[in-house]
Amino acid sequence: MQRSAAAVSVEVKQVIAALCRLLTTSGLESVPxxxxxxxxxxxxxxxxxxxxxxxxxxxxxxxxxxxxxxxxGEHRKLxxxxxxxxxxxxxxxxxxxxxxxxxxxxxxxxxxxxALGWLLASGTLEKLLTQRVEQLDKTLILTPxxxxxxxxxGLPLDSASLRRxxxxxxxxxxxxxxxxxxxEERTRLLHAVSxxxxxxxxxxxxxxxxSTLLKKDCVCMQQLCDLLEAYLNWTxxxxxxxxxxxxxxxGHLTDPVVKKPxxxxxxxxxxxxxxNCGLEKLEDMLLTLPTRQKGQRRVREAPEDRGEGGLLQxxxxxxxxxxxxxxxxxxxxxxYRLKTERPVRYNSPGxxxxxxxxxxxxxxxxxxxxxQTEALLLxxxxxxxxxxxxxxxxxxxRLDKLVLIPP
Amino acid sequence: MSIVTVQxxxxxxxxxxxxxxxxxxxxxDGQRKERCTASCERFFHQNMHGDLVARAVLIDMxxxxxxxxxxxxxxxxxxxxxxxxxxxxxxxxxNNWANGFCVHGPGHTEVVEELVRREVERCDRLSGLMAMMxxxxxxxxxxxxxxxxxLRDIYPKSFILNHLTxxxxxxxxxxxxxxxxxxxxxxxxxxxxxxxHENDTVHQICSQLxxxxxxxxxxxxxxxxHQLGSVLQPALTAESHGVYSRNPLGELVGAxxxxxxxxxxxxxTIPQVPSxxxxxxxxxxxxxxxxxxxxLISNTKMEEGIDWQVRPPAASERSRSLTAGSFNTSLxxxxxxxxxxxxxxxxAGFEDPALYTSWLSSEEAFSVWKSPVPFNKYEKSATLVSxxxxxxxxxxxxxxxxxxxxxxxxxxxQYTKFGISEEDFLDSFTSLEQVISSYKQLR
Numbered sequence: 001m002q003r004s005a006a007a008v009s010v011e012v013k014q015v016i017a018a019l020c021r022l023l024t025t026s027g028l029e030s031v032p033x034x035x036x037x038x039x040x041x042x043x044x045x046x047x048x049x050x051x052x053x054x055x056x057x058x059x060x061x062x063x064x065x066x067x068x069x070x071x072x073g074e075h076r077k078l079x080x081x082x083x084x085x086x087x088x089x090x091x092x093x094x095x096x097x098x099x100x101x102x103x104x105x106x107x108x109x110x111x112x113x114x115a116l117g118w119l120l121a122s123g124t125l126e127k128l129l130t131q132r133v134e135q136l137d138k139t140l141i142l143t144p145x146x147x148x149x150x151x152x153x154g155l156p157l158d159s160a161s162l163r164r165x166x167x168x169x170x171x172x173x174x175x176x177x178x179x180x181x182x183x184e185e186r187t188r189l190l191h192a193v194s195x196x197x198x199x200x201x202x203x204x205x206x207x208x209x210x211s212t213l214l215k216k217d218c219v220c221m222q223q224l225c226d227l228l229e230a231y232l233n234w235t236x237x238x239x240x241x242x243x244x245x246x247x248x249x250x251g252h253l254t255d256p257v258v259k260k261p262x263x264x265x266x267x268x269x270x271x272x273x274x275x276n277c278g279l280e281k282l283e284d285m286l287l288t289l290p291t292r293q294k295g296q297r298r299v300r301e302a303p304e305d306r307g308e309g310g311l312l313q314x315x316x317x318x319x320x321x322x323x324x325x326x327x328x329x330x331x332x333x334x335x336y337r338l339k340t341e342r343p344v345r346y347n348s349p350g351x352x353x354x355x356x357x358x359x360x361x362x363x364x365x366x367x368x369x370x371x372q373t374e375a376l377l378l379x380x381x382x383x384x385x386x387x388x389x390x391x392x393x394x395x396x397x398r399l400d401k402l403v404l405i406p407p
Numbered sequence: 408m409s410i411v412t413v414q415x416x417x418x419x420x421x422x423x424x425x426x427x428x429x430x431x432x433x434x435x436d437g438q439r440k441e442r443c444t445a446s447c448e449r450f451f452h453q454n455m456h457g458d459l460v461a462r463a464v465l466i467d468m469x470x471x472x473x474x475x476x477x478x479x480x481x482x483x484x485x486x487x488x489x490x491x492x493x494x495x496x497x498x499x500x501x502n503n504w505a506n507g508f509c510v511h512g513p514g515h516t517e518v519v520e521e522l523v524r525r526e527v528e529r530c531d532r533l534s535g536l537m538a539m540m541x542x543x544x545x546x547x548x549x550x551x552x553x554x555x556x557x558l559r560d561i562y563p564k565s566f567i568l569n570h571l572t573x574x575x576x577x578x579x580x581x582x583x584x585x586x587x588x589x590x591x592x593x594x595x596x597x598x599x600x601x602x603x604h605e606n607d608t609v610h611q612i613c614s615q616l617x618x619x620x621x622x623x624x625x626x627x628x629x630x631x632x633h634q635l636g637s638v639l640q641p642a643l644t645a646e647s648h649g650v651y652s653r654n655p656l657g658e659l660v661g662a663x664x665x666x667x668x669x670x671x672x673x674x675x676t677i678p679q680v681p682s683x684x685x686x687x688x689x690x691x692x693x694x695x696x697x698x699x700x701x702x703l704i705s706n707t708k709m710e711e712g713i714d715w716q717v718r719p720p721a722a723s724e725r726s727r728s729l730t731a732g733s734f735n736t737s738l739x740x741x742x743x744x745x746x747x748x749x750x751x752x753x754x755a756g757f758e759d760p761a762l763y764t765s766w767l768s769s770e771e772a773f774s775v776w777k778s779p780v781p782f783n784k785y786e787k788s789a790t791l792v793s794x795x796x797x798x799x800x801x802x803x804x805x806x807x808x809x810x811x812x813x814x815x816x817x818x819x820x821q822y823t824k825f826g827i828s829e830e831d832f833l834d835s836f837t838s839l840e841q842v843i844s845s846y847k848q849l850r
Contacts, residue, residue, distance in 0.1 A: 160766035163666065167767060170665030174599075177564050178657045185532035 012244045013038070015237040022125070022230040023055075025223070026132045028062065030054045040109040041248050052112035053079060059119055063127050079115075088118045110252050117245045129231055136224040138217070408653035409449055409530035410639070412463040412537045413523060413554060416547025417472045418572050419539040420465055421624060424476035425632035426539075426639075427451075427461045431486045433636060433783050442780050445641040445651040451486060452529050459486040462529065464522045465493035466554065468500050468511055468546045492526060494518050500545025504586040505825035507549020508593075512557075520557055527562070535566030535599075535656030543574035543583035548590040552597075559597045566656040569598045570635065573605045573801065582818050584809035589827070591802075592835030595842060599656075600664040602638075602672045603798055604631045608708040615711050616679045633783055634676045637790040642743055642776035652776070662774045663739045663794045668845040673797040675702055676790045677710050690787050692744075692752035699742075699789050700756045706735035706797050719761035736849045737762050737795035739772040746787035749777045764849055799846045806839050 016034040023031045032040075032051040039048045057075045060066045060082035080093040092107040119125075414423035427450065434446035451459040461480070465473045465488065473495045477488050494515065500507040527533050538555050540547035551569075558567055571590070574583045594601055609630045613622045617630070641651035644658055652658055664670050677699050680688050698710050705717035717733050740762075744752050754775050763772040782788050812818065813832055823829070 160764075163764075164766040166668075167666045167771075170667060171661060174566075174657060174661040174665060177566065178654055178661070180564050181532060181534075181654075181657075188531065 011237075011240055015240045015244070018230070018233045018237055019120075019241060022227075022234045023128075025227045025230045026125075026128045027135070028055070028058050028128070030058060037113065040113045041251065043108040043110060045109070049109045049112060052109060052116065056083070056112060056115060056119070059116075059124060059128070062131065063124055083115050083118070086119065086122055086124075088115060090115070110248060113245075113248055114252060117242075117248070121242075129227065132227055133224065136220045136227070138220065408532050408534040408655070409452075409462055410534050410537055410656060411523065411526045411530065412450075412461070412539060413558070414463055414465045414476075415538060415540040415551040415554060416467055416544055417469075418541035418544065419547050419551065419570075420467055420472045420476045422570070422572060422628050422631050422635075423463060423465070423539045424479055425625075425628040426635055427463065427480065427486060428483060429629070429632045429636045429783060430640065431459060431483070433640060435485060439780050442641050442651060442778065445653075449534070449639070449641065449655065454489075460489050461486060462526055463488060463492065464519070464526055466495070466519055466522075466546075466550065468496045468498060468507075468550065470495040470497070489526075492522055494522060500549055502543070502580045502582060502586070503545045503821055503825065504549040504552075504582075504589045505822040505827040507545045507547075507551075508553050508589070509549075509826040511546065512550045512553025516553075516557055519554055520561060523558065524561070532653075533562075533565055534654050535568060535660075536562065537568045537570060537656070538598075539570045541572040541574065542587040542590045543572075543580050544586065548586045552590050552593045555594060555597050566599050566660050567597065568656050568660070569594050569601045571601060571603050572631065573603055573607075573805075575606045575610070576801070576804070582812075582821070584805050584812065585818065585822070585832075587805050588809045588835050588839060589832070591842075592838045595670060595838060598670065599660045600672055601670050602635075602674065602792070604634070604674065605708075605798075605801060607801075612679055612709050616709055617681050619681075630679070633679070634674045634790060637676055637745060637782050637788060638674060638743060638792055640745070640778070640782060642745070642778040644776045645774060651778075658776075659741065659792065662741050663792060666738070668842065669738050669794055669849075671798045671802070671842070671846075672792050672794055673708075674790060674792050675699065675708055676788060677702070678785065678788065679709070682784070685784060692748065692787065692789075695787060695789050696752060696754065696756060699791055703737065703740070703757075703791060703793060703795070704735055704762060705733060706795075708797075719759060721761070735796050736764060737772065737793055738764055738767065738849055739794045741774050741776065741792045743776045743778075743790040743792070744788075745778045745780060745782040745790075746785065747779075747781065748787075749779050752777075752789075796846050796849055799843065802839070802846075803843055806836065806843065810836060 013034050016037045020031050020034055030051070032048070032055060036044065036048050036051055039045075040052060053076060056079045057066075060079060065085055066078050066082040083090075084093060090111060092111050412423055412426075414420045430446060430450050434443045447459060451461055454460050465476060467473050473493050477493065481487050496511070496515070500511055523536070527536075536558055538551055538558070540551035542548045555567065555569060558565075571594075573587065574580065580586070591601070606627060609627045610622060612630050613619045613626045617626070619626050638659070639655060641655070643649065644652040646658065647653070663672055677695050678688065678690055698713065701713050701715060701717070702708070702710065704719055705714040707713045714733065717735075720734060740757060742754055742757055744754075757773050757775075758769045760769045763769050813836070819829065819832070822832070
């Protein structure tokens with residue numbers, strides 16, 4: 001157990017290093033070292049916090065979620081505002097008023113880590129990556145960013161609008177084809193030009209010029225390759241990171257139970273002004289249920305400690321056992337359910353980051369899981385059928401005088 | 408930007424030859440060098456001796472018509488076909504679509520593809536491919552459909568326009584309705600746009616407008632070539648910014664056939680007069696366009712016998728459009744004006760939203776192309792390419808007749824023996840019924 005835990009921590013470190021590399025290659029400066037992530041998980045102090053403030057601020061700026069340049073002290077407010085815009089909510093975001101970051105005790109670098117997790121999970125990474133690729137790859141025809149990627153719910157769905165939509169899609173497709181043929185023509189002409197000019201101008205200044213251009217292009221291409229490679233490496237090990245992030249969430253969730261009563265009067269006064277009384281009440285009610293939840297959490301933490309596939313591995317294990325034909329079947333949905341529901345019940349700062357990981361992972365894996373289950377059940381059914389048939393034949397064999405004509 | 412034409416079967420090879428002839432004639436007649444260059448780049452390339460060579464591939468299962476077309480082109484002295492850009496066999500398809508599609512087509516795929524590829528590689532930029540054929544016979548329809556399928560596979564991003572000649576309703580070939588149904592149903596999935604000329608309509612134009620007594624195929628083909636030429640010759644479009652459009656097929660398809668259920672295009676041209684009386688006729692843009700508009704909405708194919716009673720339905724009548732009766736609703740139109748004072752022509756009559764479906768605004772549905780260069784000796788001429796209900800009734804009756812034959816299993820064995828099953832027939836009927844229903848619902 002000890003050894004595997006050590007192995008896991010090494011693996012996690014490598015995975016975080018992969019993430020850091022990816023962040024750096026996608027054009028972010030000031031990415032903390034992997035070691036800082038670990039320190040942040042255990043409340044790393046102001047130095048670590050500063051690094052993460054910086055990282056969050058640059059990410060938010062690069063994705064143009066917040067626009068203005070951060071002034072020294074202001075960037076915390078900026079980060080809070082940016083996070084708020086991406087849909088992230090945590091108590092510390094409201095507590096900043098006088099005391100800069102709420103250093104009164106509840107706020108820690110873990111909060112920032114969770115916020116980072118939220119940003120990564122909500123697709124910021126891909127956004128950064130796309131931006132960087134567009135910068136580097138000059139051959140791309142830049143697509144204008146879609147104005148409103150989400151279809152509004154009020155979209156009319158009658159046949160006329162549908163036909164109009166089909167027409168517009170067709171029109172776009174034709175335009176795309178035209179553009180492609182233009183690009184082909186351009187390529188062909190460029191090729192003709194370069195073929196014509198190459199032999200004559202080996203030593204001329206124009207070739208020098210073009211060679212510096214080529215070198216620049218070459219550097220860009222190299223960077224592009226590095227970026228894509230970093231992304232590829234990251235996606236292969238992403239799972240481990242999210243397992244680790246899950247453990248951050250878990251650690252975070254245990255904290256408020258101890259700390260809450262100390263801070264509570266102050267907080268409550270504040271939030272009532274925001275009209276959050278109902279929420280407070282709910283939280284209080286929920287806090288009376290810690291024992292049950294803790295029990296349930298243990299069930300789920302066990303596989304996580306084993307590392308490797310982590311979260312998913314654990315889930316599929318606990319789900320598959322009952323399926324292979326044992327009386328433990330009812331426990332499976334409970335454990336499975338617990339994951340998605342818990343963040344809702346627990347309205348504390350980390351909940352959102354947790355909710356995200358918990359929701360995304362099962363969604364991506366649920367289908368696989370169901371397929372596995374189906375295969376297992378089918379196999380069991382077939383085995384049962386075979387057994388039944390054998391039994392039947394045996395019985396028939398014993399009935400000597402009876403002649404059975406199979407259908 | 409060039410178009411590669413593939414002429415298929417007897418009809419395709421005859422119409423194609425006529426088309427190139429009128430394009431070449433028109434381009435060289437024109438005083439404007441700019442348009443002449445644009446037109447030549449579009450349809451011809453120059454060989455080593457400086458002759459204009461059509462960007463065309465000729466395909467037929469019999470050598471006779473191909474040889475005729477090649478020698479006629481050479482005799483014109485203005486242009487010629489490529490020395491080796493034709494392919495023919497000794498044995499025809501016997502007016503059997505299945506024979507063309509299942510036997511002759513697949514049998515010669517490689518040769519045909521190679522011929523087309525060579526033509527395409529000669530173009531600096533391929534605007535698209537145009538396959539010309541009739542739907543009645545065996546080679547044009549069957550081999551033509553097969554070749555279109557191959558072209559779609561090789562050039563998935565290119566525009567493919569099929570020009571189809573629909574047979575006389577009275578019939579040249581007993582199984583022409585079968586051939587038509589099978590061709591149309593297949594092409595609807597492959598082609599970007601299907602431009603149709605009906606022999607009946609063209610015949611009427613020959614007899615009533617051009618006063619021709621003994622109408623030959625050559626006369627019919629001349630009319631088709633004239634109409635087609637006036638669509639395909641270079642023109643200034645809204646997107647071409649004052650120079651001749653370099654993407655003719657793309658713009659045509661983009662303006663008219665963006666919706667996958669609506670791909671049938673009809674053409675009408677005005678004026679059309681006998682060449683003898685051309686010198687004594689004069690036309691004004693308002694009158695030409697007024698006639699053309701009424702021809703469109705009353706679905707009349709020529710300027711004689713127009714029903715002037717037909718009016719576009721008012722907005723309130725639209726919902727219960729059963730009363731619209733003979734009104735021809737358009738999905739989209741392209742109006743091409745060529746000749747003198749073309750910039751003074753007022754086209755607002757075609758921008759009336761009442762002419763179009765409720766789900767497409769008239770700005771999207773209507774476009775105008777203009778060229779100050781007169782076309783084919785007409786001082787002024789207007790051509791309307793229309794994606795409308797105009798072809799609904801001939802299509803409907805053709806499918807109906809084919810279905811009647813199919814219901815009594817007439818001649819089916821001629822098709823099944825080449826590998827076209829009754830299922831294939833049923834599939835084709837189904838997809839054409841869908842087309843018919845889509846056009847019926849256009850309002």
